[in-house]
Amino acid sequence: MIYLRVRGGLCNRMRALDSLFILCKKYNKDLTVLWPMDVALNSEFENLFNIPEFDEFNLKIINCPPGFPESYLPTFQKLLKNFLKGRKLDEELKRTVNVINKIPKHHKMEELFLDNHYNSIIAKTQGQGTVEYMDNLFCETLQDKTNQLFASKADIYINSCYRLHEVIDNYQSFSPKKEIAIKIQQTTSKFVNTVGLHIRRSDHEASKQLSTLEKFINVIDKEINSDSNTTFFISTDDEDTKQSLIKSYGDRIIYNEITSYNRNSKEAVKEAVLDLYCLSKTKKLYGSHHSSFSQVAAKIGGIDEITAK
Numbered sequence: 001m002i003y004l005r006v007r008g009g010l011c012n013r014m015r016a017l018d019s020l021f022i023l024c025k026k027y028n029k030d031l032t033v034l035w036p037m038d039v040a041l042n043s044e045f046e047n048l049f050n051i052p053e054f055d056e057f058n059l060k061i062i063n064c065p066p067g068f069p070e071s072y073l074p075t076f077q078k079l080l081k082n083f084l085k086g087r088k089l090d091e092e093l094k095r096t097v098n099v100i101n102k103i104p105k106h107h108k109m110e111e112l113f114l115d116n117h118y119n120s121i122i123a124k125t126q127g128q129g130t131v132e133y134m135d136n137l138f139c140e141t142l143q144d145k146t147n148q149l150f151a152s153k154a155d156i157y158i159n160s161c162y163r164l165h166e167v168i169d170n171y172q173s174f175s176p177k178k179e180i181a182i183k184i185q186q187t188t189s190k191f192v193n194t195v196g197l198h199i200r201r202s203d204h205e206a207s208k209q210l211s212t213l214e215k216f217i218n219v220i221d222k223e224i225n226s227d228s229n230t231t232f233f234i235s236t237d238d239e240d241t242k243q244s245l246i247k248s249y250g251d252r253i254i255y256n257e258i259t260s261y262n263r264n265s266k267e268a269v270k271e272a273v274l275d276l277y278c279l280s281k282t283k284k285l286y287g288s289h290h291s292s293f294s295q296v297a298a299k300i301g302g303i304d305e306i307t308a309k
Contacts (some may be wrong), residue, residue, distance in 0.1 A: 001155050003100055005034040005069065007111070008161035009041055009263060010048075010272050011292040014174060015135070019165040020158070021173050025056040027150040032096070033059070038066035043269035048180070052173045062096065065089075069097045070159075100157050107149065109142075109158045117141060118162055130307065131295040135163045171300045176273055183256070183274050188281045190254050193229050195219075196282030196303075198294045199236040211288040213241060215308045219286050220249060233282050235275035235293075237261045276300070 004020050006013040017033060024031045035045045044063045045051070051061060065072075065087070072089060074097065089097065121129075121138050129137070139146075146164050149156050158164070176184065199216055223230045233254045236242050239261070246253045256275055260268040276293065279285055280301030286308045287294020298305030 001099075002029050002031045002150075003034065003096070003103075003155065003157045004031060005036070005157070005159040006161065007036065007040070007159065009293075010269065010276070011296040012161035013041065014171065014296055015163045015292060016158075016160040018167070018171050018173065019139075019163040021052070021054070022165045022168055023146070023150050024059075025054060028056050029150055029156075030058040031060070033061045034068060034096070035061055035063050036066055036068055037063055039264045041269055042264045043266045046177075047266065048177060048270060048273050050175045050177060052175070054173075062092065064093060068093065069100050072097050073101050074098070099155065103155050103157045107152065107154050107156050109145075109149070109156075109160065109164075111159045114160050114162055130305075131290060131292055132167075132299075135295075136166050139163055139166055167299055170302055171296065174300075176277060180270055180273050180277075184277045184281070187233075187254065187256055187274070187278050190231075191233065191281060192231060193227060194231045194233050194254065194282050195223055196279040196285035196297070197232050197234045197236075197308075198279055198285065198287045198291065198297065199234065199238070199241055199308075200288035200291045200293065211291075211308045213244070216245075216286065217248075219308055220245075220252075224252075233278055235279050235297075 002020065002024060004016065006016050013035075020031055020033075023029070033045070037044070045061045052059065072087075072093070118134075118138055121134050121141070125134060125137070142164065175181075197216055197219070199213065200211065220232060223232075231252050231254055232249070234242055234245055235255075239258075242255060246255075256271060256278065258268075258271050260271070262268050263272070276297050277300065279297035280303070282301070282303065284304045284306065285294060285298045285301075287298065287305050289307050294305055294307070
């Protein structure tokens with residue numbers, strides 16, 4: 001059995017999970033996914049996507065509390081802390097913690113180990129590579145260890161927000177829930193010669209510094225000069241940015257009505273999935289520097305992703 005604890009926001013989780021689907025198909029290894037409900041993404045998997053089914057392996061997805069399983073391993077300090085804070089696990093989660101606790105360290109890919117490897121890729125590329133290039137380089141450096149682990153008959157534990165295998169089928173195992181799929185169709189039915197713009201702001205400092213609003217405005221003007229009929233679908237986590245572009249370009253700007261940009265909100269996470277798949281259906285996508293959201297949207301749609309920088 002492979003135990004995968006995904007972490008981070010929507011597309012970091014999708015990247016890690018998609019790569020595990022590929023590896024579990026290849027090695028016929030059953031997969032249990034630990035899907036934390038935390039401030040980075042506070043929504044159950046099944047509220048966003050249909051649970052996929054595979055011929056090659058069995059898949060189980062467990063929604064779990066923040067910090068699971070590391071914060072719940074049966075050490076005296078953690079048991080006492082959880083008791084004092086009133087934190088309790090159901091029987092399934094207790095069994096899962098006990099299994100993971102018994103997995104030896106050499107059968108694990110833990111958070112610190114993977115973060116150190118990815119940081120070495122950033123240092124090697126000086127942060128200049130695309131997300132896809134860095135993902136592929138990361139997979140390559142870990143390929144021997146990954147293959148060795150998956151070829152083993154032992155249980156494996158992985159705590160990751162990274163891909164461990166290159167993209168093969170453009171995230172086809174992910175299928176948005178019906179209510180989201182209907183909204184995707186409603187928005188994309190308006191697309192005519194539509195270019196996607198993903199303008200990341202909020203907590204992504206590199207995107208804000210390198211993929212500035214001015215650079216996206218230059219992109220818009222360039223596309224209009226090339227074809228006066230061009231329209232733009234905008235996805236952003238900043239309402240002021242959206243309103244500024246609507247004021248400047250009017251009906252050329254297509255967008256979804258967003259109720260919240262707080263990823264701790266279940267509705268906000270659904271709206272992120274909506275925006276992601278709308279971006280994927282544009283004719284090409286201008287994304288934000290080092291944003292996995294831009295990269296995953298482009299991969300889903302099989303379209304070009306050009307970083308605005």
